Amino acid sequence: MQFQLSEEQLMIRQAARDFAQQECLPGVIERDEQQKFPYDQVYKLAELGFMGMMVDPKYGGSGLDTVSYVLAMEEISKIDASVSVCMSVNNSLVSWGLEAYGNEAQKEKYLTPLAQGRKDGKLYIGAFLLSEPEAGSDATSQRTTAEDMGDHYLLNGTKNWITNGSSASVYLVMAQTDVAKGSKGINCFIVEKNWPGVVVAAKENKLGIRGSDTHTIMFNDVKVPKENRIGEDGFGFTFAMKTLSGGRIGIASQALGIASGAYELSLKYAKERKAFGKEIMHHQAIQFKLADMATRIEAARLLCLRAAWDKDQHNDYALSSSMAKVFASETAMWTTVEAVQIHGGYGYVKEYHVERLMRDAKITQIYEGTSEVQRIVIGRSILK
Secondary structure: OOOOEEEHHHHHHHHHHHHHHHOOOOOOHHHHHHOOHHHHHHHHHHHHOOOOOOHHHOOOOOOOOOOHHHHHHHHHHHHHHHHHHHHHHHHHHHHHHHHHOOOHHEEEEHHHHHHEEEEEEEEEEEEEOEEOOOOOOOOOOOOOOEEEEEEEEEEEEEEEEOOOOOOOOOEEHHHHHHHHHHHHHEEEEEEEOOOOOEEEEEOOOOOOOOOOOEEEEEEEEEEEEHEEEEEEEEEEEHHHHHHHHHHHHHHHHHHHHHHHHHHHHHHHHHHHHHOEEHHHOHHHHHHHHHHHHHHHHHHHHHHHHHHHHHOOOOOOOOEEEEHHHHHHHHHHHHHHHHHHHHHHHHHHOOOOHHHHHHHHHHHHHOOOOOOHHHHHHHHHHOOO
């Protein structure tokens, strides 16, 4: 096995680290408190080519591998998971799905500006609309409908928990076109936010990743051209599941970054804070916490890189991505709780950052497939 990163991968990681420190760290606490979307940061990420990292350059992307994407996601998530989730959705769910399954006309019209992250001098990103009030983990229970009207579909329904809900220009929407067919009656449609009948509803007041804009999106008799359906009739559920497998690599990397950020802050604090006449890093109780943090984070990192490698090698990565996500997300939650404990009273106040990382960590166990769903995927795979 080869554990050495290439020169290009090392450069990508350093560029992401520099960006996170210089562009994301200033104002991160205020953006969290005010639930302010990090427009400037995401736009600058687009200028660096980080919003379409794995997309072929002929469609405006950077043409990088998934390992590079994991490295960049970790570094940015150390500082601001609200920025990294916008990057993850646009890369893993929207751009990848369009490149893998869209036709040439769809790629030319939508993928190119999405991969570049901008159009006509403005931010241009996408959102992935699967979850509904009654369809979270049970994604087959779609209530949003798309009625075939001959030359177009008529879209009606409500989608919940949509990342980039108000900031996105393009939505990939899963909708039921034939209830009798169950999951085989689901299709995916490319919908533009400014079309008549598209309503960006309430913004969620969240525990964590408060800078990212999470909204309910409603569709009231939205006319969707036939050419905006992705793939053959009934392909939507398969599209969603295949796309989410890659998305889990992005969220696993986000969780890894959150854990790494909390660990680095804890290590720094342990070297500076004194108790009972010496720096707390010299107390075994703190050493053991740091040792366990470092070990779990390294294990999570290797799982993320394995999943990324599987994807780059065109192997089946459903199992490795689920393993990476469940382990990295639980590592993030555990590590951030321990980071607050190491910081003591200071860990409970915002200026030391670890309480925000703890709040951000929780969602990684929930979105793009809960930990329970990941264990179902893993269980089914190993019991085949």
